Amino acid sequence: MEINAEILEEAVTWYLDLNSANSDDSLHEAHTRWLESNPLHQKAWQRVEKLQKTMDRLPGEIRTGTMDNVRRSRREMIKVLTLMLMVGGVGTAWTKKTTVYGFVADYRTRVGQQRDIFLADGSLVNLNTNTAFDVNYDNAIRELTLHYGEIQIATSEDKQARPFIVRTRHGQIRALGTRFQIHCDDDKTQVGVFEHAVEIMPEKMLAKPIRLQSGQQAGFTFDRYGDVRALPDTAAAWTQGLLIVSNWRLDRFIKELSRYHKGVLDYDPAVSAYRISGSFHLNDTRAVLENLSGTLPVRIHYFTRFWARVEPA
Structure with a gap:
């Protein structure tokens, strides 16, 4: 199982807290309980220790420059260190910006x-x-x-x-x-x-x-x-939690709905050309899918809770 960004952020937060804690601080006991509560916590902490050793081996001017290039707020330090853990080291942390930076965005x-x-x-x-x-x-x-x-x-x-x-x-x-x-x-x-x-x-x-x-x-x-x-009149409907469509092809509709679906949502090409109109609530994509089977000749096949496919009825 992969270590997600949230766990890495927790590990970095522990690292910063422990650096400012006294040797007899109860924070050390709490950190131990955090480590023992989840095997992924231990793996994340191993990455923190590895990163710390890497930083310690860098020449002083590079190490100082790397960290001083960010604003010295606690939030910024957490973001930068988490990013380093995610991309695998100091050397590449500043080059992988798109999705990786998104995990630690403001x-x-x-x-x-x-x-x-x-x-x-x-x-x-x-x-x-x-x-x-x-x-x-x-x-x-x-x-x-x-x-x-x-x-x-x-x-x-x-x-x-x-x-x-x-x-x-x-x-x-x-x-x-x-x-x-x-x-x-x-x-x-x-x-x-x-x-x-x-x-x-x-x-x-x-x-x-x-x-x-x-x-x-x-x-x-x-x-x-x-x-x-x-610009369509319905372009801002998503700010009200709605997807409003008029005579859309079903493949286009499913592609848009998949942006809001927690998991995989795909379709059989045989249903692509069906047409759909209506107003749909984005906070419950499963209900939207079930509604499709009541209005179009399709069925929803759930492979798992988070993997759905729209197929011919």
Whole structure:
């Protein structure tokens, strides 16, 4: 069984706590009980000890520079050390940024989870399922880094007139006093604007931004733009926990629903062309699937509790 990110975070937290504890501190006893409560805790702690030995063998200037490159808050130290444990060492910790960084992001949601966050300037961020982003506010800029997933942002007026930038693996989005949403996956970043405007800029074309106005959407990759199209009226339904579709192909519907399903959700190609319309609650994907079998000639085959397949009836 693999050690997940949460257990590694616990191990790092214990490491930091014990470093500041006295030799007779009861914290050592609590740590021992934590180790004995789960074999994965012991494996995670072995990684911590191995990382500590690796750090101790580094030249002093490299060791100091590595840790001083992050803000010295407790949260930042936990993030950095957990990341090192996940990617397997100091040398590669700074190069594997996408999904790995998401596990230790400032804000994140699990599959099927949604949440709302107010930032320091009053801006509101709605997080959709399986999303992770970091926040970097300073005197010059308000910046978010969306590692993966989907967010909707309602920016607040800033007294310091700092620009509001969102970065993804494909480029960046600059808000122009607006409400907008961004969906980032492996292939592209998709942006839709509900109010005012934004500028989108692929990583290789930062000198050539294009502006999206209210009611428009477009995607972009690392080096090119997609077509500008109208934003559907239902594009923000997910913030209300709904998936609203009109005459969608079933394969498209299942692919979208799978983003919210805890486990594997796939389909037999024979059902792909069926059409579906309606409003569906995203907090219970199993109920949505059962509803399919009552409205379409399909059945739901559960291989396990977390593995479902839509097949012909």
